[in-house]
Amino acid sequence: MRPFIIHKEDMVMKLKKVLSLGLALAMTVSLAACGSGNPPPANTGSAAGSEAAGSAGGDAAGEVSGETAAAGESGVLYSNGGPTEFFETPWLNPGTYMYNKALYGHLLFADENLAPISGEGDLAQSYEMSEDGTTLSFTLRDGITWHDGDPITAEEVQWNIEYALKTTVLNSVFRSTFEAIEGAASYVDGSAEHISGIAVDGNNITLTFEKVAPDALLTFTQFALLPQKHLKDTDPISLQQAKYFQSPIGSGPFMVGEVQMNNYTILKPFEGYYGGTPTFTIHLNPSAGDSDANFVTNAKAGKLDYAYTKNIADVKALEGTPGLTIDTVNVRYTRLLYLNKFNKQDGSAAPLADPKVRQAIAYALDMQSILDGIFEGAALPANSLTPDGADKIDGLNNYDYDPEKARALLAEANWDPNTELDVVYYYTDQMTQDLMAIIQQYLSEVGIKMNARLVEGDLATILWKAPEDPVNGPSAVDWDMCYAANAALSLHEYYDRYATGYSINSHTPSDPKLDELIAATNASVDAEVQKKAFFELQKYENETLFELPLYYQPIFLLHSDKIESGMDKIGNPQFNYNWNIQNWKIK
Amino acid sequence: MLKRSFAASFGFLRGEKMAKYTVKKILGIIPMLLIITFIIYWLLDLTPGDPISYLMDPEALARLSESQVAALRAQYGLDDPFFIRYFKWLGRLLQGDFGFSSASGVPVIQIMAERLPATLELAVAALCISTILGSVLGVLGAINKGSIGDNVLTVAGMIGVSIPQFFFGVCAILIFALHLEWLPVGGRTDPEVVNFVGRIKYMIMPALVLGISMTAGVMRYARSSMLDTMNKDYIKTARSKGLPEWRVNLVHGFRVSLTPVIVLVGFRLPTLIAGSVVIETVFQWPGIGSAFNSAVRSQNYNLVMMLALLFVFMTLFASTLVDILTAALDPRVKLNG
Numbered sequence: 001m002r003p004f005i006i007h008k009e010d011m012v013m014k015l016k017k018v019l020s021l022g023l024a025l026a027m028t029v030s031l032a033a034c035g036s037g038n039p040p041p042a043n044t045g046s047a048a049g050s051e052a053a054g055s056a057g058g059d060a061a062g063e064v065s066g067e068t069a070a071a072g073e074s075g076v077l078y079s080n081g082g083p084t085e086f087f088e089t090p091w092l093n094p095g096t097y098m099y100n101k102a103l104y105g106h107l108l109f110a111d112e113n114l115a116p117i118s119g120e121g122d123l124a125q126s127y128e129m130s131e132d133g134t135t136l137s138f139t140l141r142d143g144i145t146w147h148d149g150d151p152i153t154a155e156e157v158q159w160n161i162e163y164a165l166k167t168t169v170l171n172s173v174f175r176s177t178f179e180a181i182e183g184a185a186s187y188v189d190g191s192a193e194h195i196s197g198i199a200v201d202g203n204n205i206t207l208t209f210e211k212v213a214p215d216a217l218l219t220f221t222q223f224a225l226l227p228q229k230h231l232k233d234t235d236p237i238s239l240q241q242a243k244y245f246q247s248p249i250g251s252g253p254f255m256v257g258e259v260q261m262n263n264y265t266i267l268k269p270f271e272g273y274y275g276g277t278p279t280f281t282i283h284l285n286p287s288a289g290d291s292d293a294n295f296v297t298n299a300k301a302g303k304l305d306y307a308y309t310k311n312i313a314d315v316k317a318l319e320g321t322p323g324l325t326i327d328t329v330n331v332r333y334t335r336l337l338y339l340n341k342f343n344k345q346d347g348s349a350a351p352l353a354d355p356k357v358r359q360a361i362a363y364a365l366d367m368q369s370i371l372d373g374i375f376e377g378a379a380l381p382a383n384s385l386t387p388d389g390a391d392k393i394d395g396l397n398n399y400d401y402d403p404e405k406a407r408a409l410l411a412e413a414n415w416d417p418n419t420e421l422d423v424v425y426y427y428t429d430q431m432t433q434d435l436m437a438i439i440q441q442y443l444s445e446v447g448i449k450m451n452a453r454l455v456e457g458d459l460a461t462i463l464w465k466a467p468e469d470p471v472n473g474p475s476a477v478d479w480d481m482c483y484a485a486n487a488a489l490s491l492h493e494y495y496d497r498y499a500t501g502y503s504i505n506s507h508t509p510s511d512p513k514l515d516e517l518i519a520a521t522n523a524s525v526d527a528e529v530q531k532k533a534f535f536e537l538q539k540y541e542n543e544t545l546f547e548l549p550l551y552y553q554p555i556f557l558l559h560s561d562k563i564e565s566g567m568d569k570i571g572n573p574q575f576n577y578n579w580n581i582q583n584w585k586i587k
Numbered sequence: 588m589l590k591r592s593f594a595a596s597f598g599f600l601r602g603e604k605m606a607k608y609t610v611k612k613i614l615g616i617i618p619m620l621l622i623i624t625f626i627i628y629w630l631l632d633l634t635p636g637d638p639i640s641y642l643m644d645p646e647a648l649a650r651l652s653e654s655q656v657a658a659l660r661a662q663y664g665l666d667d668p669f670f671i672r673y674f675k676w677l678g679r680l681l682q683g684d685f686g687f688s689s690a691s692g693v694p695v696i697q698i699m700a701e702r703l704p705a706t707l708e709l710a711v712a713a714l715c716i717s718t719i720l721g722s723v724l725g726v727l728g729a730i731n732k733g734s735i736g737d738n739v740l741t742v743a744g745m746i747g748v749s750i751p752q753f754f755f756g757v758c759a760i761l762i763f764a765l766h767l768e769w770l771p772v773g774g775r776t777d778p779e780v781v782n783f784v785g786r787i788k789y790m791i792m793p794a795l796v797l798g799i800s801m802t803a804g805v806m807r808y809a810r811s812s813m814l815d816t817m818n819k820d821y822i823k824t825a826r827s828k829g830l831p832e833w834r835v836n837l838v839h840g841f842r843v844s845l846t847p848v849i850v851l852v853g854f855r856l857p858t859l860i861a862g863s864v865v866i867e868t869v870f871q872w873p874g875i876g877s878a879f880n881s882a883v884r885s886q887n888y889n890l891v892m893m894l895a896l897l898f899v900f901m902t903l904f905a906s907t908l909v910d911i912l913t914a915a916l917d918p919r920v921k922l923n924g
Contacts, residue, residue, distance in 0.1 A: 085688065168648075168658075240690075246691070263873040264778065293868060300772075301771075456635050457636030459649075460645045463645065465649070
């Protein structure tokens with residue numbers, strides 16, 4: 001019988017393998033041991049958060065937290081947009097995230113159409129704008145406090161405006177307003193310690209403007225106040241990286257209760273809120289920006305009671321789900337094609353410099369059919385940057401699909417059929433790629449060649465770098481058309497960018513008539529005067545097509561029947577309006 | 588006497604050589620780490636744009652003045668040339684300064700401490716599931732080679748390898764979370780959960796999906812290994828000695844065939860940690876995979892480098908230790924080489 005022998009080399013090989021395994025496991029165990037078995041408790045990394053916990057507000061909120069745990073899921077409003085690594089500053093996208101709307105107070109209220117509400121404000125008891133728009137004064141409410149119990153002072157309002165101007169994360173509408181205050185330029189360039197046009201007297205703040213700030217009131221409906229004591233030592237350049245934004249303290253109806261980054265965040269009622277104390281907590285599921293990959297699954301699982309999406313596929317997937325309502329909200333969100341009219345860098349003329357070519361492109365696209373196919377009717381064809389409604393003049397040319405007219409216009413413009421338009425886009429979704437292919441097909445039918453390409457990386461330079469010479473060019477960007485989106489808080493945000501020399505005007509050469517029309521919209525704080533000026537601008541836009549509006553994309557607001565009452569007004573969920581959340585009744 | 592003296596001398600000489608060999612091997616990790624980290628840093632630098640491009644909305648960035656952009660770049664040390672930046676990062680690392688996330692300003696070590704345990708928890712659970720299931724099914728397939736059961740397992744294995752994890756995950760959510768309502772739809776915990784036991788229900792689906800999707804590979808490997816083992820002489824010897832078939836299969840065959848399978852599974856861990864991003868996204872699992880993914884996309888240098896360094900170090904360290912211990916046990920290994 002042959003003996004049962006294990007050779008020495010077999011033995012060594014086995015030992016090697018076992019050792020390998022042992023080492024891999026040992027490292028795994030040691031790494032696992034680096035963290036506790038349980039996730040870390042409420043985020044205590046932020047000084048701001050720690051101090052809040054020790055405050056009166058913190059104690060009160062602790063009671064609410066206990067009630068919630070005992071009551072299970074009742075009394076909890078589920079939403080999304082919870083932080084994954086930090087709370088985004090409220091100064092760039094003031095209402096994109098649920099937490100920014102719930103945590104912070106603003107001086108004034110806007111209604112659901114984002115029009116400033118006259119009379120009583122939010123943190124301001126009252127305000128007054130002079131008829132000529134040169135002064136704006138606020139009187140703060142008595143007894144208003146931050147979530148940590150400290151009083152909100154008029155000096156802090158001044159500090160907020162001054163500090164915001166030195167940050168890099170400031171909404172362009174806010175920046176325009178603040179830069180219009182007397183002495184703002186001297187303050188920004190460092191020659192003055194404060195902005196001379198801001199005067200504080202007790203609970204009163206008065207702003208004196210050097211030039212008309214057409215969106216001054218709108219600004220203060222959206223500009224959240226932040227507590228000076230937590231941020232005064234933070235370099236404005238790195239505001240977003242401040243510890244404060246791990247657990248921020250505001251003055252809104254809700255305060256931060258518990259933060260489990262990228263897992264969940266609990267907002268609890270702020271008992272010191274002047275407008276009343278909410279009776280529920282908010283549970284935020286994490287999601288980045290305004291796209292939530294888990295929107296449908298969370299909604300179907302009852303983990304989403306109030307949230308919005310721009311994704312029509314999400315809406316279709318949730319159709320018929322019991323207990324859920326989805327409202328379509330028309331907002332200032334326009335998808336368009338930027339049309340580069342500057343000469344190219346080699347000195348050759350821009351293919352789109354002739355308005356007839358631009359009009360031909362508009363006639364060549366059957367936007368209604370395209371949108372029916374891609375958005376299943378949820379988006380509307382655009383004839384101006386300004387969405388349909390009272391802000392838009394009637395009678396604009398819709399450029400209804402007319403390929404014959406497109407061909408005729410191209411012939412008039414002596415269009416060279418060998419010219420190939422270089423079209424760029426930066427969205428990576430399938431819908432965009434489909435749209436590019438469809439546009440390419442429509443244009444080819446009238447004799448326009450185009451090539452679409454995705455651009456990535458430094459989009460600020462690739463898309464928006466303005467030429468050194470805004471009159472003659474040449475272009476500082478390397479494309480003929482760019483598929484883009486404009487989301488606007490104010491109508492000025494849509495159009496100001498086309499003024500000569502504007503910092504992000506990469507594609508429209510100086511046009512005195514256009515400059516004049518834009519200036520007219522900024523010449524008065526009177527809403528009616530502004531409206532008439534915008535009407536004239538829209539007519540010129542519609543005739544010359546200095547950009548090509550494609551369609552208006554609505555936002556879909558989901559709310560569940562867990563919200564029993566209180567949600568009476570529905571506005572643009574990406575901005576702040578008087579939504580009365582502290583009085584919502586939640587099952 | 589002479590023989591013993593020679594052996595002692597040989598042992599002493601080998602021990603001295605072994606020490607040198609060990610030091611050499613450990614020191615060998617350092618240039619490897621430097622080269623790999625340099626390559627990763629270089630690749631990050633080659634990606635379009637720079638971290639500033641991802642810190643804020645590009646249109647908002649385009650509105651900033653040149654001086655503001657310059658200040659931002661200086662703030663993140665991006666105004667230095669590539670080599671200077673790399674060596675500055677290396678210098679800070681050697682001083683124990685792992686840096687801060689450029690997105691949030693949070694220390695990288697804090698992010699790792701918060702996220703890594705979640706991923707390890709999931710990865711270890713998935714490894715256990717796939718190892719046990721894959722080994723057992725693979726061995727059963729090998730023992731019953733050619734049978735209907737073996738063919739079914741082979742087909743199931745092919746299907747398991749072919750189904751994308753996200754599809755498998757979404758199906759699991761639809762069935763077990765939305766339809767049957769047995770398990771939560773996602774996340775790792777909830778405010779009312781206070782201990783690990785309470786969190787198990789959150790782990791079941793992601794761990795099973797990840798584990799089962801890995802099982803097919805382990806099963807195929809275990810089957811091949813078992814078949815190979817069954818042809819060895821000592822198995823035939825065991826049979827010829829009259830041992831019962833179950834004993835031959837389980838004691839002599841299964842045990843031996845499992846060793847390479849377990850080594851394979853063990854070395855899958857670093858890959859699993861880095862590659863769990865899909866499952867983490869589908870199940871809203873707050874692990875390191877999604878953090879690593881977003882850090883790479885946003886050129887968050889400090890976070891990417893530290894995570895990459897960790898994965899590379901794990902692999903190199905394990906490999907080096909195996910070399911050293913093998914050399915210590917096997918006298919045929921040339922210590923001068």
